[in-house]
Amino acid sequence: MANKPKKVVRSWVKERVAFDRELKDDKFYNSWPWRKARKAFINKNPLCVHCEENGEVTAATVVDHKIPIKQGGEPLNESNFQSLCEKCHNKKSANESRGYGVKSR
Template sequence: MSRWPYNTQRWQRLRRKKLARDPLCQACESLGHGTPAHAVDHIKAIRNGGPAFPPIDQLLSLCQTHHTQKTAADMLDQGEAWTLRGCNPDGTPRDPDDPWNAP
């Protein structure tokens, strides 16, 4: 990446710190998988008003698949509503809007 803030040393330090603290994809971990994370993503995208250099707990360590899904949702201005596809370890749908979760 060659665009600000991703081309700064400050971002690279923050990215390394996040990956050192959370080396596995946080989305995959919630599904019970141990996939290594390769990307660090803002929970709230910069283009949607998120800070460029947020506290580490406002970042996500993600594998390439989940990073691509989240980025696509952000581009459609659905980043806040981005949910992980699939089921929880107990078999229930992860999407709170899934009809299965209806009262």
Template sequence: MHREYGRARRGFDTELGFYQSARWRNTRAAVLRDNPLCCRCQAKGLLQPAKVVDHIVPVKLGGERFERANLQSLCVPCHNAKTASETAFLRNQAPF
């Protein structure tokens, strides 16, 4: 079910080209090679392999796409939790 949702969402994602670009794939591979463990889990004393490269400051909010200082390795559960909290925050930012 989650896989199907992801496929459907990506079909409408304007950033799809970016995440499929050779430059992003190379950057992602380098980040995971240099930091193979989830940084959030490590902060809790856990060793969990990272599967996702996350923008610390989301691109939508002005984060740099390829700046290594704005990228972190996360496991899928930590990435999902971070994304959910960012989404909730953005929803609560009602225009005045």
């Protein structure tokens, strides 16, 4: 039985939690209305809109809220949806978590 390496704890470094999402968000994203809306939207819009803007053709795997629900975006309104590939969605989400890319009203 191999020993696991000891985890080094540095008090000045904030621990990163992968896929940190509030529990109330999980309830929504696992709901039947969201899964149904997501499936219908991605079937109608199968390509990543960000890649298309750059002249690339990439299959979308994520239905993203243009305006995040936390910031008042409508959760089930298709006008607030966009199809993105995983790479573009991760880039957009990272920018939003840093405070970039979100237009103030």
